[in-house]
Amino acid sequence: MGIVLGNDRYGKAENRLVRIVRDGARHEIRDLTVTTALRGDFAAAYLVGDQAKVLPTDSQKNTCYAFAKSHGIPTIEGYALALARHFVDDVEPVHEATVGVDELAWERAVVDGQEHDHTWTRRGPEVRTAEVVVTAEGATVQAGIKDLVLLKSTGSEFAGFLVDEYTTLPETHDRIMATSLVATWRYAGVDHDWDRIWADVRRLLVDRFAQVHSLALQQTLWEMGRAALEAHDAIVEIRLAAPNKHHFVVDLAPFGLENPNEVFYAADRPYGLIEATVVRE
DSSP states (O other): OOOOOOOOOBOOOOEEEEEEEOSSSSOEEEEEEEEEEEEESOHHHHHTOOOTTOOOHHHHHHHHHHHHHHTOOSOHHHHHHHHHHHHHHHSTTEEEEEEEEEEEEEEEEEETTEEEEEEEEEEEEEEEEEEEEEETTEEEEEEEEEEEEEEESSSBOBOSOOOOTTOOOOOBSSOOEEEEEEEEEEESSSOSOHHHHHHHHHHHHHHHHHHSOBSOHHHHHHHHHHHHHHHOTTEEEEEEEEEEOOEEEOOOGGGTOOOSSOOEEEOOSSOEEEEEEEEOO
16 A cells, blocks of 8 residues: 555744734734644645745744734734635645634723723633634634633532442532633634624623523533524534533531531542534534
């Protein structure tokens, strides 16, 4: 049997880019990490080291910075689309371009009761995400959020689960439920009010986490995903991943103290990882 080159792509990963808009006294900030990846007619570079058709990754990096100035960053989805279309339309060997963007959120510092024009504080740890794939046939856009840390102190149960000879976990009908959510949704088409939809999906994710009396984290993810699709026809599917940040009740009996679900040990690992994709039929 012969040996052949399989799928390949290359690009520039994690370009740190901060764009300040200085049109007036009140400045604006966008803080991005941009990753590019190109597919195309690059077999010769791998097989014989011929770089004639290879656009250097350094050039891809420079393009990210140049487009931040020339095209601006009204939304990260729009910025990623412009970048990816440039690579496919203007760089002849490129057949497909993927551009991923993570955005860190900043909010204005408040000084003497007023928002400051050019000082911010980091908000988060949550990160807004987008990924655009462009080919000659068209484009797809995904948006999302990661590191959205959520915790509810009640309204969550875990009972009635399968038990075998290795099961030691007790049932509970009142527990802390916490996670660091990753959600990614795919759009139908490429012409939407990206900021409005993103903000509303985030609101819905937090709302469902808070409002649903959860019998399992799996159920909560289903309700989150269903709410997003019901509210926005533009969304085709949503993928959710939620590490279960376990909180265990500390036994204070040795110290003569009761602990009615008030003091917990927060474990960072190992953790349950719950994932789900909610799609339209």
